[in-house]
Amino acid sequence: MRLVSVNRLQAGMKLGKKIYNDEGLVLLADGIELTDALIKRLSRIDIGYIYIEDANTDDVVITTMLHDETRNQALKVIRNQFQQMSGASGITKGFYHLDKKFSSIMDSILEDMSSQEDPMIMLADMHTADNYLYVHSLNVCLYTLVLGIAHGYSKEELRVIGLGSLLHDIGKTQIPVKIVQKPGMLSDEEFRHMQAHTEIGYRILKDEPNIPLLAAHCALQHHERIDGSGYPRGLTGPQIHEYAKWLGVADSYDAMTSNRIYKKAMLPHQAVEALYVGSGTLYEQKQLELFRDRVAIYPLGLTVKLSTGESGVVVKIDPSTPHRPVVRVFTGPEDEPVTPYELDLGSALSVVIADVSDNDEAVKST
Structure with missing residues (x-):
């Protein structure tokens, strides 16, 4: 799954995680395909970010504190x-x-x-x-x-x-x-x-x-x-x-x-x-x-830009070092596609997260 700003959503994307109303009831179920009408609805109800399905990160599981x-x-x-x-x-x-x-x-x-x-x-x-x-x-x-x-x-x-x-x-x-x-x-x-x-x-x-x-x-x-x-x-x-x-x-x-x-x-x-x-x-x-x-300051599924110029998605968080997550890199310093690989910032201490992005051009969904 990937975390995307609502203003970056596109018709055809599929919702990766349920959206609830204030009563705790499911408003939109995971797996539903987003249409232009649904995207407009999400914009009107003041939701800033949602998770979408993404073949590049389909192994990323978002856990919750409560059943x-x-x-x-x-x-x-x-x-x-x-x-x-x-x-x-x-x-x-x-x-x-x-x-x-x-x-x-x-x-x-x-x-x-x-x-x-x-x-x-x-x-x-x-x-x-x-x-x-x-x-x-x-x-x-x-x-x-x-x-x-x-x-x-x-x-x-x-x-x-x-x-x-x-x-x-x-x-x-x-x-x-x-x-x-x-x-x-x-x-x-x-x-x-x-x-x-x-x-x-x-x-x-x-x-x-x-x-x-x-x-x-x-x-x-x-x-x-x-x-x-x-x-x-x-x-x-x-x-x-x-x-x-x-x-x-x-x-x-x-x-x-x-x-x-x-x-x-x-x-x-x-x-x-x-x-x-x-x-x-x-x-x-x-x-x-x-x-x-x-606190997981860089949530799972967030698109980040590294100090090396590369971009990727946060795919793992070590509770002992939550500010140094594992990033799955998809693009190089010139925004060129690269063979995906995982970089553990807990070990690669010379690399830091320089910026975060919800730009869909940074990591293409397939």
Whole structure:
């Protein structure tokens, strides 16, 4: 499979990986042949990149962190709960209680992830942006758990930080939809309303019988930054709980790599670079270093240009060196076709990825 920007799609290409809607249901199945009408539809629903079938890379298998059943059930629970809460009265005064299914779905998520020997943050499954909040909540949960596992948290600690990350944006259910889903920049007043979601989320979660209090603090503090520039309280480094710091990194990363109405998604390597701008000021350097080591910054199927001038597709990622993948080279320095061969950047240390490209001329699909 090969990862291609939607604006590079051509009729006749076949979809290599399913596309889901915000309910976790399959919108387009893998193997379907793309038509001009389907390509236009994909452009309208704000999906930035998709996987297509490619004879040159048909052995590249894109794995996911969750089984389909677990992912679909998680999104269903999030959607149903958040929709019920939107506009409901009495929520922040303790007159409303969360569905107990959040606890059981967290157990299922942890079971799926524990079955993986060395989980990594891969490019998220392709979803429509009909309701970003549901998919974002699940993505941030998965990314935070990958970091928590790598950090060495116990199962119970992972359960707490997992619930906190899954529910970190629950306060947005009480913010007017016209603000949450506004396609442009928020006014100062709208931004103040949006910022309130952290404290609202805390008030919703703090007295929940099935939700640990630390999970409520994740909702409260996930926008705090170590230099004191965050909100709602302007806390500094040691005042912010460690869980909230991990969550802040994962939340920012998913926001950057998700296609939104008002901005195009960054590729993983671009988002990691953007996060590193805040190293030591917004985020803890050691946490960013672990994050960098657990994220596949060059996703499988991505077309890359090497420092040698050659181009190819990322076909393997070693979890111990995710920034040095194996690239299957198809074109030479002058863009001339060459007999395909694989170059392991983990061994060829003098060669680096100089650029990424979704230009179909770089690697022809056959």
